[in-house]
Amino acid sequence: MTSPPIRSGSRRELLASVAVTSLLASASEAGARGYSGSLPFRTYSADPPRPVLPGAWVFFTQDEAVAVEAIVDRLVPADDLSVGGKEAGCAVFIDRQLAGPYGHSSRLYTQGPFLPGLPTQGYQGEMNPAQRYRAGLAAIDAHLKREKGRGFAALPAVEQDAFLTRLEKGEVTLPPGSGGAQGFFNLVLQNTMEGFFSDPVYGGNRGMASWRMLGFPGTRYDYRDWVSKHNQRYPLPPVSIMGAPEWSAR
Amino acid sequence: MSALRNTLAALALVVGTATAHAEGADQADRIMRGQYQAVLGDCMACHTRPGGAPFAGGLPLETPFGALVPPNITPDPETGIGQWSEADFTRMMRTGIGHGGRRLYPAMPYPAYSLMTERDIADLWAYLATVEPVANRVVANQLPFPFNIRLSMLFWNLLNFTPQPFRPDPAQSAEWNRGAYLVQGPAHCGSCHTPKTMLGADDTSQALRGASLQGWFAPDITGDPQTGIGGWSQEELVTYLRTGVNAHSVASGPMREAVENSTSRMNDADLRAIAVYLRSLRPAASPVPQPVAASEPRMRAGAAVYAANCAACHGAEGTGARQLFPALAGNPLVRQANAETLVHLVLAGSQGAHTPGAPTTPAMPSLAWRLNDAQVADVLTYVRNSWGNAAAPVLPEQVAKQRGGGDGMPLWPWIAGAAMVVCLVLLGLLAVCRRRRRPLAA
Numbered sequence: 001m002t003s004p005p006i007r008s009g010s011r012r013e014l015l016a017s018v019a020v021t022s023l024l025a026s027a028s029e030a031g032a033r034g035y036s037g038s039l040p041f042r043t044y045s046a047d048p049p050r051p052v053l054p055g056a057w058v059f060f061t062q063d064e065a066v067a068v069e070a071i072v073d074r075l076v077p078a079d080d081l082s083v084g085g086k087e088a089g090c091a092v093f094i095d096r097q098l099a100g101p102y103g104h105s106s107r108l109y110t111q112g113p114f115l116p117g118l119p120t121q122g123y124q125g126e127m128n129p130a131q132r133y134r135a136g137l138a139a140i141d142a143h144l145k146r147e148k149g150r151g152f153a154a155l156p157a158v159e160q161d162a163f164l165t166r167l168e169k170g171e172v173t174l175p176p177g178s179g180g181a182q183g184f185f186n187l188v189l190q191n192t193m194e195g196f197f198s199d200p201v202y203g204g205n206r207g208m209a210s211w212r213m214l215g216f217p218g219t220r221y222d223y224r225d226w227v228s229k230h231n232q233r234y235p236l237p238p239v240s241i242m243g244a245p246e247w248s249a250r
Numbered sequence: 251m252s253a254l255r256n257t258l259a260a261l262a263l264v265v266g267t268a269t270a271h272a273e274g275a276d277q278a279d280r281i282m283r284g285q286y287q288a289v290l291g292d293c294m295a296c297h298t299r300p301g302g303a304p305f306a307g308g309l310p311l312e313t314p315f316g317a318l319v320p321p322n323i324t325p326d327p328e329t330g331i332g333q334w335s336e337a338d339f340t341r342m343m344r345t346g347i348g349h350g351g352r353r354l355y356p357a358m359p360y361p362a363y364s365l366m367t368e369r370d371i372a373d374l375w376a377y378l379a380t381v382e383p384v385a386n387r388v389v390a391n392q393l394p395f396p397f398n399i400r401l402s403m404l405f406w407n408l409l410n411f412t413p414q415p416f417r418p419d420p421a422q423s424a425e426w427n428r429g430a431y432l433v434q435g436p437a438h439c440g441s442c443h444t445p446k447t448m449l450g451a452d453d454t455s456q457a458l459r460g461a462s463l464q465g466w467f468a469p470d471i472t473g474d475p476q477t478g479i480g481g482w483s484q485e486e487l488v489t490y491l492r493t494g495v496n497a498h499s500v501a502s503g504p505m506r507e508a509v510e511n512s513t514s515r516m517n518d519a520d521l522r523a524i525a526v527y528l529r530s531l532r533p534a535a536s537p538v539p540q541p542v543a544a545s546e547p548r549m550r551a552g553a554a555v556y557a558a559n560c561a562a563c564h565g566a567e568g569t570g571a572r573q574l575f576p577a578l579a580g581n582p583l584v585r586q587a588n589a590e591t592l593v594h595l596v597l598a599g600s601q602g603a604h605t606p607g608a609p610t611t612p613a614m615p616s617l618a619w620r621l622n623d624a625q626v627a628d629v630l631t632y633v634r635n636s637w638g639n640a641a642a643p644v645l646p647e648q649v650a651k652q653r654g655g656g657d658g659m660p661l662w663p664w665i666a667g668a669a670m671v672v673c674l675v676l677l678g679l680l681a682v683c684r685r686r687r688r689p690l691a692a
């Protein structure tokens with residue numbers, strides 16, 4: 001531990017500075033956690049995600065599920081590039097997310113005061129995402145049944161797109177607590193994209209459809225052999241957290 | 251007059267202290283040498299629990315015959331060996347018969363220790379007497395009937411063990427003989443690395459060719475170029491024993507502990523001697539199998555698993571990274587006839603030994619959660635048959651067995667046990683018949 005050079009300081013100054021420096025040094029050592037011997041390690045230790053299993057809806061009612069499947073299939077329509085949002089499992093993804101910590105905002109501060117925020121601050125209301133879906137979907141269903149005599153899923157695609165456009169522009173009235181039409185549309189759009197592009201382990205992106213579309217290699221983590229190969233396409237297929245079809249020969 | 255007496259007394263005191271001092275120095279040397287013998291013999295490995303008091307008793311050893319718990323060998327008079335005499339200790343090391351005539355099971359490697367010199371055993375005793383006594387009662391014998399009958403070891407010894415001192419081979423160098431003495435005697439390498447007979451004795455015809463124990467396969471450590479350490483240089487072998495890692499391999503499982511507690515603490519001359527001896531062992535070379543064809547579906551699946559799970563550390567071509575991640579290409583551990591260790595490593599993960607020469611302790615994560623039995627089998631089949639490696643494929647059933655916690659108890663110990671019971675009954679009948687006959691004769 002060296003002390004800063006002292007211009008013409010007295011011996012007393014030097015001693016004092018050395019004392020302070022050593023005191024600081026020992027204090028910071030006392031605060032640090034020390035390891036000796038091997039680094040901590042346990043066999044069989046792992047913290048794997050719990051894969052979403054296909055099966056009955058967990059959060060959505062049957063009617064809600066039908067509506068959400070129809071919505072995600074318009075936000076990500078099936079085309080030459082990829083399957084649609086429904087077939088990719090976006091609704092399943094959203095269902096499981098709403099049933100879990102995300103749906104209940106269990107990691108967010110959710111007490112008041114609830115003041116209107118700026119658009120850049122995102123949703124500032126008191127409902128959690130699960131409540132916003134329940135209220136928003138119910139309001140949309142009531143609105144459409146009043147206006148068209150049937151729910152969203154029963155509309156032809158052109159009318160579905162037209163309604164979603166109105167929703168996005170805020171031309172439909174939704175309960176204010178759910179964030180309004182615009183806020184609700186943005187929530188569903190965001191969750192649909194998350195479902196479409198996130199790891200299949202969470203229920204969406206079935207068959208790594210979006211990753212194959214993009215050429216994204218997934219949870220691979222070593223590209224050293226490719227760093228110097230410029231302008232060449234990376235040849236390996238994508239890998240999910242829970243594996244890839246190529247891993248199974250049988 | 252009284253001054254003279256005082257002077258004489260003082261002189262006597264000085265002389266006496268000096269003598270005592272000389273004896274003390276002798277004794278200190280003996281204890282230091284004995285401590286080194288405890289390192290060579292790796293007494294710690296079995297007789298100390300992880301994190302427990304040194305030599306106060308260890309974790310149960312799962313033998314094919316049942317569990318044996320290494321006892322407390324501190325000088326505690328009640329629960330340790332405080333009531334043993336040096337003669338008791340010497341007899342135990344030479345014959346497997348302990349204090350009060352109790353027969354030890356050969357999980358205590360007395361067949362190996364019996365080769366130790368008089369002086370080495372005496373030094374070890376001197377050291378063990380200085381270990382801090384710890385009161386810890388250990389029930390060593392937790393074997394099921396009939397194996398729990400200690401007297402049965404009388405017959406085991408008759409069949410499997412002839413106490414004899416180490417006989418040097420005059421045709422070999424002093425260094426080679428020192429290595430042979432260490433490997434066969436105190437370091438008891440064969441306890442893990444030599445296959446066992448039906449009765450649990452070393453199969454000497456297969457000495458150090460590799461053996462299965464406690465969910466691991468202790469590899470072939472002869473100079474065999476395919477499965478042994480024949481491809482390692484003298485220096486590479488010494489480095490491995492000293493640090494637990496070299497360009498080819500990283501110690502794992504029980505060998506990791508053996509490196510930490512024993513080989514990393516051996517002196518360089520002894521490590522060199524061990525390397526000279528092991529490298530000289532050239533048994534009939536094991537046959538090199540045909541590699542599994544890369545076009546087979548399980549090899550293709552294995553290659554896909556390898557690229558996504560293993561290649562980042564072990565390299566796309568299995569070259570590893572020196573001192574950190576073992577090479578898989580040309581690594582004899584990968585080519586063992588038995589893949590038990592490899593399955594264990596993939597399922598459970600592993601961490602390198604912590605030694606002064608290699609303090610980093612890099613670790614391999616557990617992949618049990620991510621790979622199913624077939625995927626573990628296929629990636630190991632791929633590793634065992636790529637980049638010049640060739641070895642028997644691994645089957646999903648083998649992985650399933652180990653994932654479930656191992657084979658369970660094999661059948662043959664029960665056959666041996668049944669044979670023992672039959673012998674005991676026959677002996678009993680014989681005794682009864684004799685007693686009946688006696689009154690008639692009288």
